[in-house]
Amino acid sequence: MTNGGETEPIPGMGALAAPKPGSAAKPAGKEPKKGARRPAERLPVARVLVDVPLPHLDRPFDYLVPEQLDAQAVPGCRVRVRFAGQLVDGFLAERAEGSDHEGRLLFLERVISPEPVLTGEIAALAREVADRYAGTVADVLRLAIPPRHARVEAEPAAAPQPWRPDPPAPxxxxxxxxxxxxxxxxxxxxxxxxxxxxxxxxxxxxxxxxxxxxxxxxxxxxxxxxxxxxxxxxxxxxxxxxxxxxxxxxxxxxxxxxxxxxxxxxxxxxxxxxxxxxxxxxxxxxxxxxxxxxxxxxxxxxxxxxxxxxxxxxxxxxxxxxxxxxxxxxxxxxxxxxxxxxxxxxxxxxxxxxxxxIRAVMPRVRPAGDDAELARDEAARTARLPDLALRTARRALADGPVLVQVPRRGYLPGLRCERCREPVRCAACRGPLSLRSAQAAPDCRWCGRIAGGWRCPECGWARLRAAVVGAKRTAEELGRAFPGVPVRTSGREGVLDAVDGRPALVVSTPGAEPVAAGGYAAALLLDGWALLGRADLRVAEETLRRWMNAAALVRPAAPVVVLAEGSLPPVQALLRWDPVTLAERELADRRELGFPPAVRMASLTGTPAAIRELLEAARLPPGAEVLGPVPVTDEAAAEGPVKERALVRVPRRAGPALGRALKEAQGVRSARRAPDPVRVQIDPLELL
Incomplete structure (x- = not known):
C-alpha cells in the first residue's frame, strides 16, 4: 500500500505503509498511462474509517476516489479498500480536495453500497464513545451499524412525509x-x-x-x-x-x-x-x-x-x-x-x-420475620416458605394469580454433602454439581458430565442435600402445598409474556415476571438471602430493583411478602416504597469509600506482564490510584495463562483523561506487537 509514510509490519495484516492522520496524495506529475484510473475532478480524496480494530490505527486513512466512482462515493457509504495488502471494509467519512501527505495514494477498490449508512452525528458519537471507553471507532461502528442486506437496500424506499402529531394530554x-x-x-x-x-x-x-x-x-x-x-x-x-x-x-x-x-x-x-x-x-x-x-x-x-x-x-x-x-x-x-x-x-x-x-398505589409489603410473625410461627425467620407466605398466597388465590419470585433458576442448582455440608464438585473440572429434576443424576454445570456414583471426598458419604433451591423445585413444592391450583413457571427455559386473571401460582426468576391481567393478587419474594448475600458492590440497589420490579406488578394495596430481615436498608426501602433514599445513601457510602459512580474506575485484565507493560506506558492523570493487580479467580478456566486484574481509580472529573491515557497506552502496545492483550473496561459493572 502506498499511502506514504514508512513501511512497518502489522501483526496479522502484512506490511503497511501507515499514513499520518489526515494524509492524502499530491497529484502525480506525469500523465497517467492509458487505461489507468483517474481521480475524481472534485474532492478527489476520500477519508476512510477502515474496519481494523488495532488501537494504533484508530484514525482515518486517505484514498483517491476514481472518477468512475465519483457519484457513488458519498460520505457515509460503505467502501472496500486495500489495506496492508488485504481488502478490508470501511466507511467513507468525508471527501476533501487534498491533503498534506507527500506520498502516493491508492484508489478506492469499490463502493460496496452508495447508501450513506454512517451519518455525521453517529460518526462523531462513535469517536466520542471510543475515546470515553478507551476503545476504537471500528469497534463502536460494529455495534452501531448493522450488516448490510443488498436485497433490502434495493427495495423501493418511501419518501419521508411531513407529519406531526398533536401535543398529548398529560x-x-x-x-x-x-x-x-x-x-x-x-x-x-x-x-x-x-x-x-x-x-x-x-x-x-x-x-x-x-x-x-x-x-x-x-x-x-x-x-x-x-x-x-x-x-x-x-x-x-x-x-x-x-x-x-x-x-x-x-x-x-x-x-x-x-x-x-x-x-x-x-x-x-x-x-x-x-x-x-x-x-x-x-x-x-x-x-x-x-x-x-x-x-x-x-x-x-x-x-x-x-x-x-x-x-x-x-x-x-x-x-x-x-x-x-x-x-x-x-x-x-x-x-x-x-x-x-x-x-x-x-x-x-x-x-x-x-x-x-405513592401510598395510594403501592402494595402492602411485609417481611416474614417481624415480631408478630415470630410470636405466631417460630420458624418464620428461617423457613423457606413460612406460614405468613402460605397464608397470604392461600387468601390471594381466591381473587387472582399470585406471583412467586425465586432468585435462582433450575431445580437444585447447588448441592452439598448431607453429612459434612461440603459443596459438591465435579471430579473432572471441579465445577459445581446440580440436579435438573428429582429423577435425574447430578451433573456438572460447567462441563456437563454426569456424576452418578458420587461420593464425598471429605467424608465418603453418598447422599446429597440442597444448598440452593431453584424455580423448578419451588414450583414442585408449591404444587404439593396447593393441590388443584395451576402452577406456571417463567424463566430462562421459557419466559411468559402475560398471564390471565384466573387463580394460579406463577413462579418466576427476576426479570422474567409476566404481566397479569388486572395485576397480581399478591406476591411472594423468596430467598432474600440469595440476593443480599452476593459479593457485589451493587447488591443493595440491585436487590431492591428486582423486588420493586416484581412488586410493581401487584394490585394497589395487595400483599407482598418478602423473606428477608426487616431491618436491612433494602427491605426498609421496599416497605416505604422509597428507592430514592436508598440510592442517595448508597452514593454517599461509595463517595466515602471511593467506589463508582462517585469516582471513575477502569478494569485491566490480562497476564501480569501485559498489565505491567500497559501501566508503564499509560500517562495516567494526576490523582490516579492503581489497585492491585490481583489474580483473577475463574475456576472454570482450567487452561490458559494466569491472568490478573488491576483497577485504576480517578476522580470523576478525570474520567476523560483516564480514557485517553489507557487508549494511548493500548496503541503503544499494539504498535509494538505485544503478544498478550489486555482487556480494558471503563466503569465495569462488576468490581468484586
Whole structure:
C-alpha cells in the first residue's frame, strides 16, 4: 500500500505503509498511462474509517476516489479498500480536495453500497464513545451499524412525509407534579432532562409513549431503549395506540432477523420512521433531528454491552442528548446510584410523585420475620416458605394469580454433602454439581458430565442435600402445598409474556415476571438471602430493583411478602416504597469509600506482564490510584495463562483523561506487537 509514510509490519495484516492522520496524495506529475484510473475532478480524496480494530490505527486513512466512482462515493457509504495488502471494509467519512501527505495514494477498490449508512452525528458519537471507553471507532461502528442486506437496500424506499402529531394530554404524567410541564417543554421544542421514579402499576409504557408523542409534536425524533423484547413489545403497542400511525415508529430487536431489522433500521436512516423503540443496540439508531432519548430500568445488567469497548446505554444516550440538544428521560421503578449522580450534578431533575399518591398505589409489603410473625410461627425467620407466605398466597388465590419470585433458576442448582455440608464438585473440572429434576443424576454445570456414583471426598458419604433451591423445585413444592391450583413457571427455559386473571401460582426468576391481567393478587419474594448475600458492590440497589420490579406488578394495596430481615436498608426501602433514599445513601457510602459512580474506575485484565507493560506506558492523570493487580479467580478456566486484574481509580472529573491515557497506552502496545492483550473496561459493572 502506498499511502506514504514508512513501511512497518502489522501483526496479522502484512506490511503497511501507515499514513499520518489526515494524509492524502499530491497529484502525480506525469500523465497517467492509458487505461489507468483517474481521480475524481472534485474532492478527489476520500477519508476512510477502515474496519481494523488495532488501537494504533484508530484514525482515518486517505484514498483517491476514481472518477468512475465519483457519484457513488458519498460520505457515509460503505467502501472496500486495500489495506496492508488485504481488502478490508470501511466507511467513507468525508471527501476533501487534498491533503498534506507527500506520498502516493491508492484508489478506492469499490463502493460496496452508495447508501450513506454512517451519518455525521453517529460518526462523531462513535469517536466520542471510543475515546470515553478507551476503545476504537471500528469497534463502536460494529455495534452501531448493522450488516448490510443488498436485497433490502434495493427495495423501493418511501419518501419521508411531513407529519406531526398533536401535543398529548398529560395522561399518566398527571400523577407527577412536574409531569405536565415536562411534556409541555418537549412539545415546545425544549430539552428537559429528568430522572423518573415511576409509580408502581402498568402505566409506564403509556407514559413513555406520551413523552415520545410530545417530542414528535415538536417536529423532532425520539429514541427509546429498553432491556428486553417483552418491554419493547409493550412500549411498541403503546406507541401504536397513542400515535395511531404505525409507520411513523419502528421497533428494533434481535429476534426480528437480520433482514427485517436492517429494513427497519433503513426506515429510520431515511427519515420514514421518526421514533425508535428497541433494545441495547438501538442506542446508536440514526434518528433524524433527535429530540428525546429514553432509557427504562437503567440498572438492569442486560443493558451492559458484552462487546468492546463495552459502552453502557446510559452514557451513550447522555452523550447523544448533550450533542443534539435533546431531552432525556431515565426512568424505572427503582433509582440507581448512577442516575442519582445525574441529579446531584444538576444534569437532570428528579421526576417523582408525591407521597400521598405513592401510598395510594403501592402494595402492602411485609417481611416474614417481624415480631408478630415470630410470636405466631417460630420458624418464620428461617423457613423457606413460612406460614405468613402460605397464608397470604392461600387468601390471594381466591381473587387472582399470585406471583412467586425465586432468585435462582433450575431445580437444585447447588448441592452439598448431607453429612459434612461440603459443596459438591465435579471430579473432572471441579465445577459445581446440580440436579435438573428429582429423577435425574447430578451433573456438572460447567462441563456437563454426569456424576452418578458420587461420593464425598471429605467424608465418603453418598447422599446429597440442597444448598440452593431453584424455580423448578419451588414450583414442585408449591404444587404439593396447593393441590388443584395451576402452577406456571417463567424463566430462562421459557419466559411468559402475560398471564390471565384466573387463580394460579406463577413462579418466576427476576426479570422474567409476566404481566397479569388486572395485576397480581399478591406476591411472594423468596430467598432474600440469595440476593443480599452476593459479593457485589451493587447488591443493595440491585436487590431492591428486582423486588420493586416484581412488586410493581401487584394490585394497589395487595400483599407482598418478602423473606428477608426487616431491618436491612433494602427491605426498609421496599416497605416505604422509597428507592430514592436508598440510592442517595448508597452514593454517599461509595463517595466515602471511593467506589463508582462517585469516582471513575477502569478494569485491566490480562497476564501480569501485559498489565505491567500497559501501566508503564499509560500517562495516567494526576490523582490516579492503581489497585492491585490481583489474580483473577475463574475456576472454570482450567487452561490458559494466569491472568490478573488491576483497577485504576480517578476522580470523576478525570474520567476523560483516564480514557485517553489507557487508549494511548493500548496503541503503544499494539504498535509494538505485544503478544498478550489486555482487556480494558471503563466503569465495569462488576468490581468484586
Amino acid at each position: 395522561g399518566p404524567w398527571a400523577h407527577y407534579p412536574a409531569g405536565p410541564s415536562f411534556l409541555a417543554a418537549l412539545a415546545a421544542g425544549g430539552s428537559p432532562r429528568a430522572v423518573w421514579t415511576a409509580l408502581p402499576g402498568p402505566d409506564w409504557p403509556q407514559a413513555i409513549a406520551r413523552a415520545v408523542q410530545a417530542a414528535l409534536a415538536s417536529g423532532r425524533g425520539a429514541l427509546v431503549v429498553l432491556a428486553d423484547g417483552r418491554q419493547v413489545a409493550r412500549v411498541d403497542a403503546a406507541l401504536a395506540a397513542e400515535l395511531q400511525a404505525p409507520s411513523r415508529h419502528v421497533a428494533l430487536t434481535a429476534d426480528q432477523g437480520p433482514a427485517e431489522r436492517y429494513r427497519r433500521w433503513l426506515a429510520v436512516l431515511r427519515g420514514t420512521a421518526r421514533a425508535v423503540v428497541g433494545t441495547r443496540a438501538a442506542m446508536f439508531a440514526p434518528v433524524r433531528d433527535l429530540g428525546l432519548v429514553v432509557l427504562w430500568d437503567d440498572g438492569d445488567d442486560v443493558h451492559a454491552e458484552p462487546h468492546a469497548p463495552y459502552p453502557h446505554p446510559r452514557e451513550v444516550l447522555a452523550l447523544r442528548a448533550h450533542r443534539c440538544g435533546a431531552g432525556a428521560l431515565i426512568g424505572g421503578f427503582c433509582r440507581t446510584t448512577d442516575a442519582t449522580v445525574l441529579v446531584e450534578t444538576g444534569w437532570a431533575r428528579p421526576l417523582t410523585a408525591e407521597r400521598a399518591r
